[in-house]
Amino acid sequence: MALVAGIDSSTQSCKIVVCDATTGKVVREGRAPHPDGTETDPAHWWSALTTASSGLLDDVSAVSVAGQQHGMVVIDEDGEVVRPALLWNDARSAGAAHDLVRELGGPQPWANAVGNVPVASLTVSKLRWLAENEPHNAARARGVMLPHDWLTWRLGGARGEPTTDRGDASGTGYWSPADGHYRPDLMIQAFGRELDVPRVAAPAEAVGLTPEGAVIAPGTGDNMGAALGLGLRPGDAVLSLGTSGTVFAVHDRAAQDPTGTISGFADATGGFLPLVCTLNAARVLSATAAMLGTGLSGLDTLALSAEPGAGGLVLLPYLDGERTPELPHASGSLHGLRRDNMSPENLARAAVEGMLCGLADGLAALTESGVPVERVLLVGGGARSAAVRAVAPIVLGTPTVVPPAAEYVAIGAARQAAWTLAETAEPPAWTLGAPEEESAPATDVGAGVRERYAEYRRTAHGV
Numbered sequence: 001m002a003l004v005a006g007i008d009s010s011t012q013s014c015k016i017v018v019c020d021a022t023t024g025k026v027v028r029e030g031r032a033p034h035p036d037g038t039e040t041d042p043a044h045w046w047s048a049l050t051t052a053s054s055g056l057l058d059d060v061s062a063v064s065v066a067g068q069q070h071g072m073v074v075i076d077e078d079g080e081v082v083r084p085a086l087l088w089n090d091a092r093s094a095g096a097a098h099d100l101v102r103e104l105g106g107p108q109p110w111a112n113a114v115g116n117v118p119v120a121s122l123t124v125s126k127l128r129w130l131a132e133n134e135p136h137n138a139a140r141a142r143g144v145m146l147p148h149d150w151l152t153w154r155l156g157g158a159r160g161e162p163t164t165d166r167g168d169a170s171g172t173g174y175w176s177p178a179d180g181h182y183r184p185d186l187m188i189q190a191f192g193r194e195l196d197v198p199r200v201a202a203p204a205e206a207v208g209l210t211p212e213g214a215v216i217a218p219g220t221g222d223n224m225g226a227a228l229g230l231g232l233r234p235g236d237a238v239l240s241l242g243t244s245g246t247v248f249a250v251h252d253r254a255a256q257d258p259t260g261t262i263s264g265f266a267d268a269t270g271g272f273l274p275l276v277c278t279l280n281a282a283r284v285l286s287a288t289a290a291m292l293g294t295g296l297s298g299l300d301t302l303a304l305s306a307e308p309g310a311g312g313l314v315l316l317p318y319l320d321g322e323r324t325p326e327l328p329h330a331s332g333s334l335h336g337l338r339r340d341n342m343s344p345e346n347l348a349r350a351a352v353e354g355m356l357c358g359l360a361d362g363l364a365a366l367t368e369s370g371v372p373v374e375r376v377l378l379v380g381g382g383a384r385s386a387a388v389r390a391v392a393p394i395v396l397g398t399p400t401v402v403p404p405a406a407e408y409v410a411i412g413a414a415r416q417a418a419w420t421l422a423e424t425a426e427p428p429a430w431t432l433g434a435p436e437e438e439s440a441p442a443t444d445v446g447a448g449v450r451e452r453y454a455e456y457r458r459t460a461h462g463v
């Protein structure tokens with residue numbers, strides 16, 4: 001039995017699965033935490049990967065990395081990292097993003113060029129921030145990579161040509177998903193000169209060998225990894241609740257949304273992955289639980305004993321600023337407080353509802369853009385919450401399914417590794433198993449919740 005490994009190097013941790021290459025059955029798993037913060041020395045990712053994979057990889061035939069998207073890893077002439085990587089959730093590049101949009105004549109030219117309107121998260125905005133704020137580091141820069149590109153290169157011994165894939169390249173802001181080409185003009189616009197960029201490998205191209213002789217697959221971004229791990233089909237959307245909240249679906253054409261709500265990403269198979277991302281997801285739940293002096297299961301119990309609508313309490317959960325809507329410097333706020341609704345139960349419920357409302361808006365944007373959605377698959381750490389599972393179909397107004405609990409980003413990377421090993425036209429046909437939970441048909445009970453949320457958002461933030 002050939003074994004393959006998938007690595008999910010995400011914001012909070014590194015998770016590794018080793019799978020049977022033919023069936024996808026997970027035979028071993030490992031994990032290790034990443035440090036907190038919005039900038040990280042990539043050496044920490046390597047050290048977490050080494051810890052998480054200890055004793056796991058000796059007999060694997062192929063390996064692949066799916067990583068948190070957009071992070072800016074700048075390297076010098078000798079391949080050394082110039083400064084800690086700025087991560088997708090670092091908002092200091094918000095002003096740089098606005099400048100880039102203005103300089104190109106507004107959002108539409110960006111949407112047309114690269115399928116994305118720059119926000120703080122995109123690598124292109126981070127490059128502008130670096131050029132303007134750390135000229136000494138900018139002067140040392142020779143090349144720029146994404147987190148998964150850097151880890152893939154390290155797995156091969158940090159020798160030879162760095163590579164990336166369509167999925168992760170589509171989150172840079174200087175690669176066009178529609179044309180499949182880099183846009184050096186936009187890199188120069190942002191940074192003042194060209195930097196070396198990784199070659200974009202084909203979806204199942206072998207890009208190297210580990211020192212132990214395992215084939216290295218191209219890897220991808222974490223959301224593209226989840227899509228591959230879930231074997232996503234048209235009609236299915238994914239709602240992933242990790243550090244970020246994302247809602248996405250596979251599609252046959254590149255999105256070019258000038259409002260900036262939808263990121264027009266590519267996927268890891270040659271198709272497209274329109275996606276909406278919020279900055280505040282599972283950590284809204286842990287922060288609210290801590291504030292209420294309880295844990296995550298205590299929060300579930302409280303939220304499930306409140307009525308839908310939380311008695312009129314509305315949490316705008318922009319605790320770390322927000323990406324969608326674009327409010328990088330916002331903070332969270334609680335609205336609709338009255339003496340008769342100020343209970344821990346309503347606050348817990350408002351946290352779950354508020355976190356989901358932004359993603360319900362994202363789902364609506366996807367369907368309005370022509371992406372068909374019949375049901376929503378709930379994944380990521382936040383999908384373990386019983387309250388989230390109960391409230392999601394109400395707020396989304398769409399049937400939801402909870403696939404068997406698993407690390408789908410890592411499984412997607414493992415599936416890509418198996419595909420690369422097999423050298424077939426299509427990825428291997430791995431199956432998921434029976435869902436843990438399926439919601440009752442959706443109702444319109446959540447419409448009022450979403451409307452109140454939108455009203456307070458408009459009043460507080462004008463968007």
Ligand SMILES: Nc1ncnc2c1ncn2[C@@H]1O[C@H](COP(=O)(O)OP(=O)(O)O)[C@@H](O)[C@H]1O
Nearest residue numbers: 010011012013242243282296380381382384385
């Ligand atoms: N039962 C649960 N209820 C709510 N949140 C949970 C639960 N279990 C895990 N989480 C949250 O999920 C998050 C981790 O999810 P994960 O998808 O691994 O994130 P990431 O990929 O961003 O590192 C953490 O913020 C954690 O608190």
Ligand SMILES: O=C(CO)[C@@H](O)[C@H](O)COP(=O)(O)O
Nearest residue numbers: 010011068069088242243244
């Ligand atoms: O920026 C995005 C998507 O555009 C995020 O989804 C990152 O890819 C980080 O993911 P998680 O760590 O939350 O899984």
